[in-house]
Amino acid sequence: MRGARRRDIGLLGLALLLVAAMSTALAVGPAHLSLSEIWMALQPAAGDSPARAILISVRLPRIVAAALSGAGLAVSGVLFQALLRNPLAEPYLLGVSSGAALGAVAVLSLGLTVGPVGLAAAALAGALIAIATVFRVAYAAGQLDTRVLILAGVVVASFFGAGVMLLLTLAEGRSARSALLWTMGSFGQASWQMNVALAAYSVPAALGAFGLSRHLNALALDEESAAHLGTDVERVKKTSYLLASLLAAAAVSVAGVIGFVGLVVPHAIRLLWGVDHRYLIPMSFLAGGSLLVLADAAARTVAQPLEVPVGVVTALIGVPLFLVLLRRGYARQPL
């Protein structure tokens, strides 16, 4: 009972954290806007003003994209860790990011002018090809073999990775640079149009993942025990793989490759609030969103006028924080 109460408070706290992170991110950026200016500009009655344009068309789309991608990546990490029964699993392990990178880098290094939405579509197409290939190899006779899945995924990831390297080598200087920057992740291209697509993917997928949480808890025992507790094991494995891959694909298509969120956030939540997926999934959703919103705000501001790749920031903030938690967690709960 006390545990449940602690987790309910944690869930509420994380929801508030996300709101706070988004509000903070709205207030920071290259153009200096005071809090009162922001407040005035966001009133529904306020007419068009430069401040309103910056907030609605520049900052807010980025913030929403960061929140949705971070939330999706964290939930994707939870699903992969449960499915593969491997604490090191993360959204990009099985080739989603390499596939997406190949799609995007192909477009960029060929110098095609497709616009941000076209670029995201190319990345998504690459990711979907990787997902389908890996699934096709690991799925046989109605069963998804997770050992084959992990090996096939890692190998497909290297294959697409090699393709990216090849294209970067052959590309001209300018397009090679933009392709390389893409692979490091940025929300600079976020738009409302993309956010609608991103939300259409990630919100239902995250809800679907939440609906699987009891089955994921049972799968943490073993597949046979889960079946005896009423889980249709193969259906749950298949669904988790597809949901996790789509969440990662959607995020990577919009923002490029942003590491550590999918690995660090779920483990941090486990260390703080335990392993029950009914809490782990919504908590990771909120914490992943908050982390990326804050990381993107930092990426935009720390080295003005330059923008640091957001993946660099998540690693620089996320990893030390995680190491502290890891040390404290294991000190409190001996192995």
Added chain:
Amino acid sequence: MSFELGDAWFRYPRSDKPALRGVSVDIPAGSHTAVVGPNGAGKTTLARLLLGTLRPQRGYALFEGRSAADWPRREMAKRIGVVAQGGTPALPVSVTGFVEMGRNPYVRPWAPLGEEDRAKVSDALRRTNLQDLASRVVNELSGGEVQRAKLARAFAQDPRVLVLDEPTAHLDVAHEMEIFRLVRDFVDDGGSAVTITHSLHLAGRFADRLCLLADGRLEAAGSPPEVLRSGTLSRVFDWPIEVVALDHAGLTGLHVVPVDKSRSPDRSEEPA
């Protein structure tokens, strides 16, 4: 009839020898059936066919008249509680959380546990005497406590049938007795149970019927006196085994005694 197996064959994909070859057996509702036999006789495979996690390649395996492998897992989990080998959580899960998983088949995906679910969980904890351990972590419990927690989870499923695969392996005498007593009480309260066990004499004392498997075949089935015979057991286990009728201090039953081969029994010195 709860389970029916008809000429059931099963061979694992990478094995050249069938694990079960033509087993036919009926397991009536309201009884406690023990499945015994040497290691590798096919006992666990038999349980998997009964539970529908494997489908026989020849013959049939039915639960309540319907092919066991075709039951939706959720519906089956409302009727059969399983204590399997293995299945201890890799992650730190509390005993309560572990037992609450028994309510999985009853709860809708997005809904929390209801009043009835909580009542069933605390009832299961009380029956297995685990209330004091409820907040402990399962993988820090002793072997006997883990088996009780698995049984509690099976009880929380509110099943009419229990299937137990070596529930007392590695347990001491007291814990062994405790588990068999809980299963016997479950059957006496109107349930059914199938227990796979290596404990021949507890099977003889606590079960109504025995099935003796050897080398994938059903060697004998029936009441304990019908199955526990010195000749059959010695042949099947490939070891001299005596069956002694026990009637001592109010204890009656059959006692299965393996003979120490290195000291050939000198019957002339035994008291009459």
